[in-house]
Amino acid sequence: MSGAWVRRQAGGRLARSAGPVPAQVDDYTVQCQQDLGDLIIVRLYKERYSFFPKNPWYCNYVQVCAPNGRIYHFPAYQWIDGYGTLALREATEYVAEHWAEDSFFGYQYLNGINPGLLCRCTRIPDKFPVTDDMVAPFLGEGTCLQAELEKGNIYLADYRILEGIPAIELNGQKQYHCAPLCLLHFGREGNLLPIAIQVPGVQAWGWVLCECCQRLSQTPGPDCPIFLPSDSEWDWLLAKTWVRYAEFYCHEGISHLLETHLIAEAFCLAMLRQLPMCHPLYKLLIPHTRYTIQINSIGRAVLLNEGGLSARSMSLGLAGFAEAMVRALSEINYDNLYLPNDFVRRGVQDLPGYYYREDSLAVWDALERYVTEIITYYYPCDAAVEGDLELQSWVQEIFKECLLGRESSGFPTCLRTVPELIRYVTIVIYTCSAKHAAVNTGQLEFTAWMPNFPSSMRNPPIQAKGLTTLETFLDTLPDIKTTCITLLVLWTLSREPDDKRPLGHFPDIHFVEEAPRRSIGTLRQRLAQISHNIRQRNKCLPIPYYYLDPVLIENSISI
Structure with missing residues (x-):
């Protein structure tokens, strides 16, 4: 037998005593007499011909207790407005818990929502001057970058198609843009992990440009550092976030x-x-x-x-x-x-x-x-x-x-x-x-966990290592208004x-x-x-x- 527990909050009047009063919070337990098997999706129906009025309901989450003791948690935190269906999946909470991990970062290239970009790398491109000394500590013992290239274990995510596109202002604040490169390694343990990220800095193409017309190119240089997993926690996380922004x-x-x-x-x-x-x-x-x-x-x-x-x-x-x-x-x-x-x-x-x-x-x-x-x-x-x-x-x-x-x-x-x-x-x-x-x-x-999929960046790409802090990381992410609009879309x-x-x-x-x-x-x-x-x-x-x-x-x- 499976049991589902639903918490929701009413946001309107209900006739007589058929339901809760405005803004009242209620918990509902629903019993099922059979094993539902592995749960992929939960759908909440608000039917036109039930006793529910058309007033909006706010659903916090759904928890399902399976016979084997496993508890499924389906976050919602959404309004059910009018009559219709709300589809909930469990993965949203997983993303919020694991988004900063290198293994999950690599996993998304294979089984995320953009799984057709990654390419095997047989030669390090000139515009991405990664050396063996840089990445050797992340390849495992008894091997080197050239050996891993020849084995087919090195992969490249190149966002060159975004190069040189100017950013605009949002909410009165200038936004920033870049076309990063990310090198990944498929290791002996079966994980695809990022081992080097290049985040291009601001460069003018051929002549001096005003600040609002500056472009970002993938040309390597002193303002275009290559970030590594051994860099500081916040440097590495911000470099990965720039990649997710390009995604x-x-x-x-x-x-x-x-x-x-x-x-x-x-x-x-x-x-x-x-x-x-x-x-x-x-x-x-x-x-x-x-x-x-x-x-x-x-x-x-x-x-x-x-x-x-x-x-x-x-x-x-x-x-x-x-x-x-x-x-x-x-x-x-x-x-x-x-x-x-x-x-x-x-x-x-x-x-x-x-x-x-x-x-x-x-x-x-x-x-x-x-x-x-x-x-x-x-x-x-x-x-x-x-x-x-x-x-x-x-x-x-x-x-x-x-x-x-x-x-x-x-x-x-x-x-x-x-x-x-x-x-x-x-x-x-x-x-x-x-x-x-x-x-x-x-x-x-x-995408619901915004740092995993930001639509804008409020600070320019990092041009030197060791300067990123929690505060600067948060200041780079989209502001609240932009985030809310993106989530609505x-x-x-x-x-x-x-x-x-x-x-x-x-x-x-x-x-x-x-x-x-x-x-x-x-x-x-x-x-x-x-x-x-x-x-x-x-x-x-x-x-x-x-x-x-x-x-x-x-x-x-x-x-």
Whole structure:
């Protein structure tokens, strides 16, 4: 038997004696007669037709006491306004307790909300002059930097795409920005740990600039020190926090907004304009476009508008945020969107403990096999692909409107064979579903503890060692107002829709033939097996990774 204990505070009037009076605090205990197994998520429902009025409730937290004695703690500290659902996950508290640890810092590159940035390093770049003397104490006995490079145990996180973007003022105070570099080592104990961080200092590019126009480059120099784990506690923590700050922009602007929301919107609009409803590709793709245009339109109006929430919480402002996306768009390559290629390109195809890689490839394989069955049913030969003018118009519009006609992107302007079409459609469906889930589902868990994911920095990058204190560290983090706005944005982005449709569940019947409907059933079976495998594996993990559990992946980008 499991027991759940809920504490909440009422914030409005209730009729007669049906509930608490305003501002009253109550504890609720709910008994369950069966073992619920490992808990991943708790959802609190405030139903329209219960005795609860529409007045807002404030939920502090939920504690679940399992039969084996384990106590799950799900922090909430949020209002339930109106009727709806509040989804709670346990990981938020874990982040608050472990965010400063090197092991958790490294873990986030593998299984956090931006797991596609890390690359294997085979040669130390000239702009990051790390020497063996610097890092030898952190590599273990009997080895050296060159040996670890050759073994493939050194990894690099390079935020060069953020280089040179100017910061703005927030709340009347100048903000600061930089493009750090971080070197990590995968050690014998199985942990990925940071061993060197370069935090660029303020430099003028070619001529003297006024203070408000100063840029930050990755050029090494006396004002661009390399910080090490052996430095003072606060120096090292602040260096890692600058890296986490850069992660904010690479995740929110590039991995999340650009590479899922905006690209999926281009796929969707081209489909609506070029493919009629009776077209088999329309039937295959339409479930994966549900609400995408609507949610992006709301985002532009509420989050990305001039003077809106994002503009008031990011040190780069809307212009700098857009600049990062423009740069990333100019580097998007079609071959890298084929998921198996991306892991090989980054040299992380055999990196242990990379559960994101394991789960994403499993889901990718299920989707690719599903797409193969559908495509080969409707396109029995290459000539059928090449002769489909509506299909070719769809592909051409995506190349022109999404990639802006950039030939170096490698995006096709036409498709000539069945395998080419299978690859293309698999990329589209994966982008619109699992790829978004990987970077969106855990947002609030990893970001609610602001020092782990700051959106702005109030002091310039540290240019000398030994000067950072607790006071200067806190003064560098975002102020309270900026933090609150950022949390509001991230909370908004993390809310689940009330009518969520998990991957593979298509209640709207578009295919009427028996063969594609059998393929849908087979897809669900494969996804159910993946879900089972993930949950069994997670039982043995200190930090469960479930963002790509198919039951938590939506068919489309709807939030």
